[in-house]
Amino acid sequence: MKIIFAGTPDFAASALSALIAAGHEIALVLTQPDRPSGRGMKLTASPVKTVALAHGLPVYQPEKLRTSEQQEPLQGINADVMVVAAYGIILPQAVLDLPSFGCLNIHASLLPRWRGAAPIQRAILAGDDATGITIMQMDAGLDTGDMLSIHTTPISAQDNAQTLHDKLATQGAEAIVAALADLPTLQAQRQVQPAAGVTYAEKLKKEEAQIDWQQSADTLCRMIRAFNPFPSAQTTLDGQAVKIWQASVCAGDGVAGEILAVEKDALLVACGSGALRISELQKAGGKRLPTQAFLAGSPLTAGQRFGA
Helix, strand or coil: CEEEEEECCHHHHHHHHHHHHCCCEEEEEECCCCEEECCCCEEECCHHHHHHHHCCCCEECCCCCCCHHHHHHHCCCCCCEEEEECCCCCCCHHHHCCCCCCEEEEECCCCCCCEECCHHHHHHHCCCCEEEEEEEECCCCCCCCCEEEEEEEECCCCCCHHHHHHHHHHHHHHHHHHHHHCHHHHHHCCECCCCCCCCEECCCCHHHHECCCCCEHHHHHHHHHHCCCCCCEEEEECCEEEEEEEEEEECCCCCCCEEEEECCCCEEEECCECEEEEEEEEECCCCCEEHHHHHHHCCCCCCCEECC
């Protein structure tokens, strides 16, 4: 098929690579403008742009697609379909109407649950047992279009946002290739999203990442997993910022935030109910370290308190 592809991060780059490998003609790639990144804040191409340039594909990077001038490069392509994955720019109706088969979105949740910007993290935070990929026929709403195919994947107790992202990126790439192979049939059998079960996955905010040790160990464990790698769960110890990267729930009782025990490779810390066994953390200006390595450079003792 002749495709316009729109996407920006690694999740989308996986889908673009799969479509190229499947032999589709990628007539144009849309991605967000290069953004400052890294310590030097140098302008950096998105993962999607990197894949596109590596395959000699034309790239278009508008700030928005609201005006006829901004939409002009899409005119005249006569694309069969537009595939969208984590693009980050709203598509107006004029753009949605351009391709013969419309625009398809690769969404990282089981719609209508977790419409919006951060479905992977919100699913972990909520303690969902499963999530997945929905291939959706796009309309002008926020992830409200009809569903063409649904693909489920379990969320394990060890999954964090990065590992679950990687699973879903692979699943999404496979799902869009399969959908395009049978698109007329899927569109004829499309399902309207049910009104029941709608939830919204709001964009993550850095202030959400501050650990409240009064919460239960179960809640905090999910938070640590959901915010790994961004924005990372954060607390303080002796007035210094500390990031918690990996932890599991264990038995324990004490003042919230209190270090109950210092083991060779873990810290046991009391929560509002239960305790966390912290196995990876990072102090301000330092590296992410397993607890054993962290303690070698920053010894801690039982009775010290996080978040005090």
